[in-house]
Amino acid sequence: MATSTKSSSKKNLVAEHPKALIIAEKPSVANDIAKALGGFTKHDEYFENEAFLISSAVGHLLEIAAPEEYEVKRGKWSFVNLPVIPPHFDLRPIAKTESRLKVLQKLIKRKDVNRIINACDAGREGELIFRLITQHAKAQQKIERLWLQSMTPAAIREGFNKLRSDDELIPLADAARCRSEADWLVGINGTRAMTAFNSKSGGFFLTTVGRVQTPTLSIVVQREEQIRKFVSKDYWEVRAEFIAAAGIYEGRWINPDFKKDPADPDARENRLWSEAAAKSIVAACRGKKGSVSEESKPATQLAPQLFDLTSLQREANARFGFSAKNTLGLAQALYERHKVLTYPRTDARALPEDYLETVHKTIEQLGEHVPEYRQFSTAILKGDGKKSWIKPNKRIFDNSKISDHFAIIPTLEAPKNLSEPEQKLYDLVVRRFLAVFYPAAEYRVTTRITEVSGHQFKTEGRVLVEPGWLTVYGKSSQADDELVPVQKNESVQNETVELVALKTKPPARYSEATLLSAMESAGKWVDDEEMREAMAEKGLGTPATRAAIIEGLLAEKYIVREARELIPTAKAFQLMTLLRGLDVAELTQPDLTGTWEHKLALIEEGKLDRNTFMQEIAQMTQKIVKRAKEFNSDTIPGDYATLKTPCPHCGKSVKENYRRFACDSCGFTISKTPGGRAFEYEEVESLLKEKTIGPLQGFRSKMGRPFAAIIRLTEIPLDDADYPNAGFKLEFDFGNSGGEDEETVDFTGREALGVCPKCSGAIYEDGMRYVCEHNTGPAKTCDFKTGKVVLQQEVSAEQIKKLLKQGKTDLLTNFKSNRTGRGFKAYLALDPKGKIGFEFEAKAPAKKRAGDKNETDSGSKPKRASRSKAKSEE
CATH class of the missing domain: 3.40.50.140 (Rossmann fold)
Structure with a gap:
């Protein structure tokens, strides 16, 4: 009871x-x-x-x-x-x-x-x-x-x-589920279909595709194809110097009748395509007098709009070299941990119309919290002396340009304990925020035409009259390109005139900044900022996902980052060749997939039914698999190369097809993707020339596990029926096996890298390993060795020298766990018994925050991570 x-x-x-x-x-x-x-x-x-x-x-x-x-x-x-x-x-x-x-x-x-x-x-x-x-x-x-x-x-x-009601968020939830399920359907089916197609001749050639990832890759590949096919053209410019009473100025010859021609993007008003024509202009103008006419007019320039995530990532990449992923992480930390920025994963560049009072308080606080912003804060709040510059303005305050989130701006919180990268990004956002409330910058732009012997030379100058918003970036009223003044009806003397020989240049490779712009406009490069904003709703991915898409392409080795350039690999070109050959337009034309993203936005707005969208995705998936499954030919049509290095067997040309590099004359042939890894042209050229290359990473076993190896071209015995008339075959070299039948290695003439920590013998480089001289052959007496590649981290001979001399390597940053696939940083270190293991960076003590309990005392020593055994990946 x-x-x-x-x-x-x-x-x-x-x-x-x-x-x-x-x-x-x-x-x-x-x-x-x-x-x-x-x-x-x-x-x-x-x-x-x-x-x-x-x-x-x-x-x-x-x-x-x-x-x-x-x-x-x-x-x-x-x-x-x-x-x-x-x-x-x-x-x-x-x-x-x-x-x-x-x-x-x-x-x-x-x-x-x-x-x-x-x-x-x-x-x-x-x-x-x-x-x-x-x-x-x-x-x-x-x-x-x-x-x-x-x-x-x-x-x-x-x-x-x-608090908002659940019903209000149902459309957003539907769009979220559609995005997730659509990515799953296209990713799983597309990846498995293309992998099955590429693995038909054996092995496991993992070929990942994605609803957004692959069209993004297509943008990069198309640009690289333009660069490779680009044929530079010679052109000439004629440049002259003129002496006026007040000084000397330069002018460039122009064609006054020039009109832009979309069919000839290389044409410019100052370019001459004939050297003879350029020389005739030089001869006609040398030493002659010229008459001058000029036009000056005022021009204004508004401050750039507030940041959304993509424009912030572009700016941070261009200014500081930050990757899109890094910028997102910094912005998220400034929002979440430091609370000094508003929500960063936004596609809006405007603020709510009722936000004027909040903006006023924010600018006021910025002036109080950060001395270097005080003069700008004061100027904005004081305005013209009667009214502040914070006022209703559709370019800044516009509800119609906001979906879920508004533009990224600073909050009322004072910045404290920011790291250097965080401070840089915070300052970028704050100055953009302050600048947008300033008046426009005012210029006086002068265009001067000097006519000599019937030929016209143009000179342009620009003077900053009122810096306006440029004040926030340290500019003052001063000449940018102020011209030497010329009096009315003054006659000028040609001092020198010369022709300059130049060549047209290929389009630039994408950086993360320019690729983000291309993704934002679904691959259509648009220079006009307002037009780009109008097209943003049909972009590839969303501001929150674009960084992850680029990182995914890097992780899958479809692109590599060299300095700030993004360069597609042979694997990327092979995938594009396959998709084009199969006519899978949805995965090769960025604007088509941009339409899918637009439809997700319509679902969020309640203007499109979830089931209708998913039916379209299912049909798209069926089509992708059907095209791959029903393609009968083993060869995919494509733009294939002829290698520079001749056939190692007969000396004739080696040509590329979809699956192989082959010599038509003697039958020599090697796979383009041994072990599921695509050869770069430079690699296969080196292999044909040197007969060996490596170690190379990115190979995969039949079950899909990654491994590294050296590749060799070995001569084929005359009686080998599997390779008639080919002369050479491709083989993986993993180093000596260490078994009973292993032969003793002769290290005569090789450089010793250091002393063995186990037996005091010498350590040498040998194939895919570094090994003690006493650890080869049937009579070996030592077991010390380590791989050239450890968990996908290549270990150089220089690092092995450090390990043997100092007890550990430098901090190596590209290890990847076999179990979880996650990357990590560690030192390779020797223990007292001469075994190699990982030693991890000591973590700095956590900073104690007000209100936190049971925090580690800031003066306590961090614990040293335990050392675990390092295994080579072979």
């Missing part, structure tokens, strides 16, 4: 004190919400007070997956199992974060939780993270949405006063 009373009391307590469960996207946000609302007790994985429970995900906790009967196991990627278009999608916990998912499930099922507040990031991906969690937990409670543009305590409290 007592038990029954106790149970009844507990039920009544639950009924009387229901609570809302707040689910944030990250633990740091949950912590910020708890601090902003106040009165919480901290438990292991959540906060609690009388009204709320707060916990968080750690990004995505679940991933969509096909039902088990539709799943295709790795190693069985054949056309038999394609296409995979399941009637519905299941959810699968992500293993590394499953414990966090269980915490949230437990909280959702608590009897006293009667509503759930979605406090994940305000956007498509945040919505998806939350929806998948509640779907997996079968949550039945009422749902509300916390929509935050800023992470300041005041903004968080204001957000809770304006």
Whole structure:
């Protein structure tokens, strides 16, 4: 009876004190919400007070997956199992974060939780993270949405006063699910179909494609093809110097009748395509007098618009060389941890129309918090002496140009303890924010025409009259290109005239800044800023995903980054050749996939049905698989090269086709993709010349596991029936096996790299390894060796010398775990017994923040990471 009373009391307590469960996207946000609302007790994985429970995900906790009967196991990627278009999608916990998912499930099922507040990031991906969690937990409670543009305590409290209804966010949730499911369908089916096609002749040639990734790659490949096909043309300019009473100025010959011709992009008003014509102009003008006419007119230049994420990434890449991924990470930290910027994952460059008072306070605070911004803050607030420059302006304050989030601007918080890169990015945003409220910069632009012997020479000058917004960037009223003045009717004397021989240049390779612009406009390069903004809704990906797309292409070795240039690899060209040959336009024409992104935006706005979109994606998927499956020929048509290096067997030309490099004369042939890795032209040229190359990375076994190796061309015995008349065959060299039949290596004439830490013998480079001289042959007495490639990190001979002499290498940054696929940094280090292991960087002590408990004392020493055994990847 007592038990029954106790149970009844507990039920009544639950009924009387229901609570809302707040689910944030990250633990740091949950912590910020708890601090902003106040009165919480901290438990292991959540906060609690009388009204709320707060916990968080750690990004995505679940991933969509096909039902088990539709799943295709790795190693069985054949056309038999394609296409995979399941009637519905299941959810699968992500293993590394499953414990966090269980915490949230437990909280959702608590009897006293009667509503759930979605406090994940305000956007498509945040919505998806939350929806998948509640779907997996079968949550039945009422749902509300916390929509935050800023992470300041005041903004968080204001957000809770304006919670949005669940129904209001259904279109956004539909768009999020469509994006996820569409990417899954196209990625899984496209990747498996192209991998199956490329692996038909054996091996495993992983060929990843994606709904957004592959059209983005197409942009880069098309530009590289333009560069490769570009034929430079000679042209000439005629330049002259003229003496006026006030000084000397230069002019360039122009054709006054010139008109732009879209069919001839190289044509310019000052270019001459005939050297003889250029020489005749020089002869006609030398030493002659000229008459001058000029026109001066005022010109204004408005400050650039506020930043959205893509324009911020472009600017940071151009100014500081920051990658798009790095810029996003810095902006997210400035928003989330430091709380000095508003939400960064935005595609808007305007502010809400009711934001004038907030802007006024923000500029006021900037002047108080940061001395270097004070003069600009004061100028904006003072304005023309009667009214500040902060006023209604559709270029800055426009609700129609805002979807989920407004432009990136500073918050009311003072910046503290920013790293150097964070400070650079913060300053970039603040100065753009301040500049947009300043008046336009004013110039006086002068165009002068000097006519000599019937030929016209143009000279242009520009004087900055009023710097306006340029004041924020340190400019003052001064001449940029001020011309030497010429009096009315003054006759000038030609001092020198010369022709300059020049050549047209190919288009520039993409940098991350220019590729982001191209993605934003679906591959159509648009110089006009306003036009680019108008086309942004049909871009490739979203501002929040474009950085990840570029990083994915780098990770898959479709492109490489050299300085600031992005260069496509042979693997990229082979994929484009395949997709074009199969006529899969959806994955090769960026503007078509940009249309899909536009339709996702329409779903968000409630203007397009989710089912209609997914039917179109399913049809697209069917088409991709059908084209690959039904293509009968083993050769794909394409623009193939003839190698510079002759055939090593007969000396004739070696030509490329889709799958091989082959000599038509003698039958010599090698695969273009040995071990699933595509040869670069420079690599195969070197292999034909030197008969060996490597070590090279990126090869894959039949089961898809990565490995590294040296490749050799070895002569074929005359009686080898598998290679008639070919002379050479391609072989992988992994170094000596170390077995009983291993021959003793003769190291005579080779450079010793150091002393063996186990037996004091000499260490030498040998094939894919560094090995002790006493660790070869059947009579070996030492077991010391290490690979040239350790977990996909190439280890140079110089690093081995350091290891042997100093006990450890420099910090190496490109290790990749075989188990998780994650990259990590470490030193290779020797232990007292001469074994090689990893030594990790010591972590700096965590900084203690106000209000935090049980923090490590800032003066305590960090723990040293344990040393683990380093295994070479062979």
